[in-house]
Amino acid sequence: MYEFIKERLSLSDEKTFLEMFLLLYALVSAVSFLLTPYALIPIILIPVLFLTILKPEIFLALTFLTVYIQHTALKFMFSAGDIMEYPIYMIFLFLTLISWILKKAIHKETKRQISPLDAPLLIIFLAETITLLWTPNLELGLHFFAMLTCNAITFYLITAIVNDEKSLKNAVITIAVSTFIIIISVIVSKYYVKRIDMTLAKGVTLGFFGIEQVDKRPMGLAGGPPASELIVMVILVFAPIGFRYKGLKNNLFFIATLSAFYAIGIMAVRSALAAAIIGIILLIYLHPRTREKFIRNALKYVVSIGLVVVFLTPGFIDRVLMGFGYTEKLWFTPTKTPASTEFLSSSTQGVAGVNTRWLIWKSGFKHFAENPYTVLVGIGMSGFVYISKYTATETHGLVLSFLFDMGLIGIVLFLYLLWKIVYSMKEIYKRMDGSLTADIALGSVVSVIAVLGVDELVWGDLTSVSSRYSWYVLAFLAASYNVLKNKQLTHTDN
Numbered sequence: 001m002y003e004f005i006k007e008r009l010s011l012s013d014e015k016t017f018l019e020m021f022l023l024l025y026a027l028v029s030a031v032s033f034l035l036t037p038y039a040l041i042p043i044i045l046i047p048v049l050f051l052t053i054l055k056p057e058i059f060l061a062l063t064f065l066t067v068y069i070q071h072t073a074l075k076f077m078f079s080a081g082d083i084m085e086y087p088i089y090m091i092f093l094f095l096t097l098i099s100w101i102l103k104k105a106i107h108k109e110t111k112r113q114i115s116p117l118d119a120p121l122l123i124i125f126l127a128e129t130i131t132l133l134w135t136p137n138l139e140l141g142l143h144f145f146a147m148l149t150c151n152a153i154t155f156y157l158i159t160a161i162v163n164d165e166k167s168l169k170n171a172v173i174t175i176a177v178s179t180f181i182i183i184i185s186v187i188v189s190k191y192y193v194k195r196i197d198m199t200l201a202k203g204v205t206l207g208f209f210g211i212e213q214v215d216k217r218p219m220g221l222a223g224g225p226p227a228s229e230l231i232v233m234v235i236l237v238f239a240p241i242g243f244r245y246k247g248l249k250n251n252l253f254f255i256a257t258l259s260a261f262y263a264i265g266i267m268a269v270r271s272a273l274a275a276a277i278i279g280i281i282l283l284i285y286l287h288p289r290t291r292e293k294f295i296r297n298a299l300k301y302v303v304s305i306g307l308v309v310v311f312l313t314p315g316f317i318d319r320v321l322m323g324f325g326y327t328e329k330l331w332f333t334p335t336k337t338p339a340s341t342e343f344l345s346s347s348t349q350g351v352a353g354v355n356t357r358w359l360i361w362k363s364g365f366k367h368f369a370e371n372p373y374t375v376l377v378g379i380g381m382s383g384f385v386y387i388s389k390y391t392a393t394e395t396h397g398l399v400l401s402f403l404f405d406m407g408l409i410g411i412v413l414f415l416y417l418l419w420k421i422v423y424s425m426k427e428i429y430k431r432m433d434g435s436l437t438a439d440i441a442l443g444s445v446v447s448v449i450a451v452l453g454v455d456e457l458v459w460g461d462l463t464s465v466s467s468r469y470s471w472y473v474l475a476f477l478a479a480s481y482n483v484l485k486n487k488q489l490t491h492t493d494n
Helices: 002-009 014-035 037-052 056-066 089-106 118-133 138-161 165-188 227-243 248-267 270-286 294-312 315-323 339-346 354-370 383-387 398-430 436-453 468-493
Strands: 073-077 083-087 194-201 204-214 217-220
Touching: 056 089, 056 138, 056 165, 083 089, 083 138, 089 138, 118 138, 118 398, 138 383, 138 468, 165 217, 165 227, 165 248, 165 436, 165 468, 217 248, 227 248, 227 270, 227 436, 227 468, 248 270, 248 294, 270 294, 270 436, 354 383, 354 398, 383 398, 398 436, 398 468, 436 468
Parallel strands: none
Antiparallel strands: 073 083, 073 204, 194 204, 204 217
16 A cells, blocks of 8 residues: 555656545545544535536536525615615625636636627726716615626626537526526415525625515515516527427427416516517517418417416406506406406506606606716716615616616717627527527527517616626627637638
8 A cells, every 4th residue: 555655646647646636535534434424524525516616617507596596695775775685696606706717727728708798898897887986875886886796707607608509508408497496486476475584783684585476476586576587588598499399399398488478477577578479479580490480480479478368367467558557447357366466456556667667767867957967977886776766776777777877978888788789699690500509599689689678678777686687698698699600610610
């Protein structure tokens, strides 16, 4: 044994080092286990950590699997009624970042490919950061800055790690599984709700678990309506995979897609349902396998979605009508429906009503009128949320969030980002070659149109507690662009 160890120690290649490590680890583990059986826990955990620490894709997958979970989080309440939450996914996000940094340090050739969206997003990040100098409440602004930083890290890591066809497919599958789990939790929350929180200090709470309703709207583990944005994205990047099949497999994908529409229906997020329907119709029109029979395929989805809404969530239709000011007798709510449906059908506006939106946004325009200089430079990061008494955590409008945060400068930056988004979408569409990668890329293009162009007209921003979903949509577009571009460049070289 002595001669064996001596011989091994004289060698320095990587294989020998690993052999030495395993030999010594086995010896230490055996001795530790003899002293106490509880040593088995670190004996197992340490090699697992050792084997995964240089695998950032594993931690990224865990980030995807937890990204929807909202109430397992550290929460900060402010005197103005504003709230900031740091959900559990952030733990895995930073483990992904650490793993990526270590991998880059050990493997010098590991690099992240630049995407067309990098420049505008970097400039927006810097501009938002500068607005902290004049934000009305610096404490709240710093929390928003922390969320913006996490969002930027998310974009960076997704576009760094999802860099080939296999990783793109795995990313879609993983986030689809995560979405399916959330769909189940939303359905469960129609009948069962539970919150487990612990107060750490005044205004600071640690949430262990939360499956709940918001205004009697089932939200499951997701905690709030903004999660529907990511569900819409997953519908549109997942559905094209099903278009590739016929028969049973095609029908299974169709049923899975309908289940996502059902979840949005019982969450009662009007803008998300509109975005998803518009998105799926556009996807059917653009996809070469479904375009030939566009009318039939589009009707298949639209009629099926309509039946799901009418028979399973009828009160949602009344909610849509009332959101646009309808105050007469309800049409679609029968006398015997679940309590949550009755509540939705009898409420006057709901948080997503058009009138309510105008009340929210008027606060920002009133501030502009009283402080004319802010028209140019904005109210500052988190400033609109702080001054508005009608909104708790976000601007409720992506374009207006640029205006209220950064003023007219923000609108210029939004147009710059929009230009790069349109460029990426055009390049993807030009490279459509019938492959699975191209199908996923097309889904990412349509998801940008549906989520950012439709849903986020009345939802979302880039810095609030629920803003991470916008960055996922952008990240999948950028990653799809790079993967499809690299695929075609490789084929050209060959």
